Amino acid sequence: MNLKISALDFIQEVKTGNISAEDFVAKTMEQIKNVDDKLHAFLSINEKAVDQAREIDKKIKSGVDVGACFGMPISIKDNICIKDSNTTCASKMLENFIAPYDATVITKLKNQDAVFVGKVNMDEFAMGLTTEFSAFGPSKNPWNLECVPGGSSGGSAVSVSAFECVASLGSDTGGSVRNPASFCSTVGYKPTYGLISRYGLISYANSIEQIGPLTRTVKDAAFMLNLVSGIDPNDNTTIDNKNTNYLSGIETGIEGKKIGIIKEMIGDGIDSSVLSATKDAISKLESLGAICEEISLEMIKFSVAAYYTITATEAGSNLARYDNLRYGYDFPLEGYEFNSYISKARRNFGPEVTRRMILGGFVPSAGHAGKYFLKALKVKSKLTKEINNAFKQFDLLISPTVPVLPFKIGEKIDDPISLFLIDINTVTANLTGKPAISIPYAISNGLPIGIQLMADSMNDQLLLRAAYALEQTVKLPEVSI
């Protein structure tokens, strides 16, 4: 049985009876068993996955209404709650936390007969872009086991790229879906802020993060968006998308569309192979009838600083609840006075989270907020204005997803600033709420390069259309795993 098929092909195969959901899921579980010792994409496995697939097969045979997933095996980033399963955020703080409820996206996927094969690795509380900050050890890049898979949704990207599932859900706060997608040669898509409910996604920086799919194809990403998007009474920030079908019109091309090349994202610090891949993608888009022009966005140079200031502030607040009083890990609380208890109980956070907690306590504090946090908010609003203006002129914006190729595990872990700067191309979409997608575009020295497209808010359909058009121009090798 071929595991290397897209979500839409899987559904077609099951629908036509060529394969059964049970066989495919069983084979997928076997693949996880075979390769995950090397890759460490998974933090926990759903032991009932095959049984659940069998039940779905029964539904298919009996002709009862079957959900759109037909038993499709999906992996879920470990910061999204699945009822009665461990949800650790790859943190010692939540080592024993069992979610008592389903995230909205999980409820929706369950209703569509998806099968969750397991929870996947990430940087602790989604803070990082290499998955090295997981408290349970890093994931490895299937293209080169010595390299990082990107992050923070590293486990999602690895599991899709190494055929341990058909699709995955990650979360993207500053590029956490697109960055690992680029590093592992999968599609990674962050929709417009508010399109997908965040209810049940454990918050890191709630005002800018979104759940997003990691898939083999652009069409799969559109399909996943169809399943999980829409207004949710449990998340006041969700937008009514009127049940838009993101697959419809996806093949209609981009003739005559104006695409802006973001000058600040192809300048200093960019790897030469990444630059040439980007130039190649631009010429491909032009050959498809698009009009590409350079545009300079001045606020981009402040975006990373603003991003880390805002996310640290929100993280400082969002992670305050982990005091180990109501859930968490084993900790005898008797005999402590409250303040000493709190500081002791919170020592289980890892180094990167601790760093950002300290930052988050400082930048919005009285006497410093004006210099840091409020300034960051100003950058955010100016950047949004600048991007909005750009979208008056252009339909889409293009850049490489990450300015560099996947690097070695351990290479940059002690250099937080140089790690932070790798986010330069991805944070803008989060700070401005815009949709952005990374698609696999090239392989250089055996390492993947992704291209990022960005569109205006609620223009997700156009974004997917353009990504699909560009995707059709490339044929990439499969990972040898």
Next chain:
Amino acid sequence: MTMIGLEIHCQLTNLQSKLFCSCKANYREFQINENICPICMGLPGSLPRLNQEAVKKATMIAMALNCTTPEKIAFFRKNYFYPDLPKNFQITQLNIYGDTSVGGSGSIMIGDKKIRITRIQLEEDPGRLIYEGSSSKNQITLVDYNRAGTPLVEIVTEPDFETPKEVRAFLNVLSDLLANLGVADPSLEGAMRADANVSIEGEKKVEIKNIGSFHDLEKAVHFEITRQESLHSRDIEIAQETRHWDDKRKITVSSRSKEEDLDYRYFLEGDIPWVRIDTDIHNKLKLEMPESISSKKERYVSKYNIPAQVADVLSSDKFYSDLFEESHTELNAKEVANIITTDLMGLADTREKRESSKLTSKHLRELADAIQSGKISRNSSKNALHAILKTGNDLNTIISELDLGNVSDESELLEIVTSVISDEPKAVDEVKSNPQTINYLVGKVMQKTKGKADPILTLDLLKKQIGI
């Protein structure tokens, strides 16, 4: 000059659910930690879901206190660690960065004095700490989260009060106003709490917290003024600090915690987008708002000729003014008001008694009618009312069961009048020379009939028999 300002916290107890989830706003009927869910427990991944009704009720309070009401409101996070706070931040409101809370500056008259309102904000109540153990060594703290997330309105006043008495008067008016709006039942335990700021003679401001009841608030303010005056008279500087009210010793105690130094790192709550409250909504709310206490009072006086004092008492109390509205007719309004304010308020003076009372508006209407038609005396009506509250029986049944009907049969009454006249020859002589003293004989007849004699008929018969 003494300056006192208040921060009053009022739970919106009449709402169905908490501020950000569907748990009950009325947490009092639950076993410990049973009125909770992933949202109010702040479990990982949960998000606040704003209760739109709470926004409306809070806006109504702002309008009733003549506050400015903005077109859109925002929520903020107030960050601090405390075991009663599940998320370790409180979702509240703030007036910074151009964002505003449900109510801006307003004012209310207390008698002739204008008390200015600084602002009104909507926020969530934390859980409740329960301390167990007798000494500090074996003390343990338990947390009940049933209350966590209950909608709370904070009303902040300017330091416009000069005496504890004014504070008390304001709180009485405010609690009547909130009850009349139908947003809260201030009589519920813990439904209304207040902190006070006290300063004297231009000295530094002292904040008093942890005051459990309005009665204690008055005492705490009184104590604090005395304490500060005593320091001031001895030229000792008054420290700017937070003090706690010691409920047992009835004194304020300096709180060792450095609450003043806490930095709450306020910032916008991104999980709740701005809420628009446009003119349409404001107009609609204005229509939905119940008649104000002062307007009720005016109507009672002008329409029914009810004495101002009675109208004042009646209109201030939502429970009784509602009962009045349901019971009265054009003809018996004054009598109904009378029964409520002179008898009923005394008989059902606690919340338990009100709740267990079996009195209906029909009872009250019939009782007033019976008094007006002379079927029952004012005197006996009290006994009847007592029986109604207890049994809920029909008025006629009660009258006949307890034999409360007026003796208005002329021949029956004549017999009693005759016997009184023969028993009291002296008094009869006195009446002949001074007719005013006839009331003594009327009293004797009442005594014999246990107050049931028709007073007008009695007077008539006495006069006839004595021959004046």
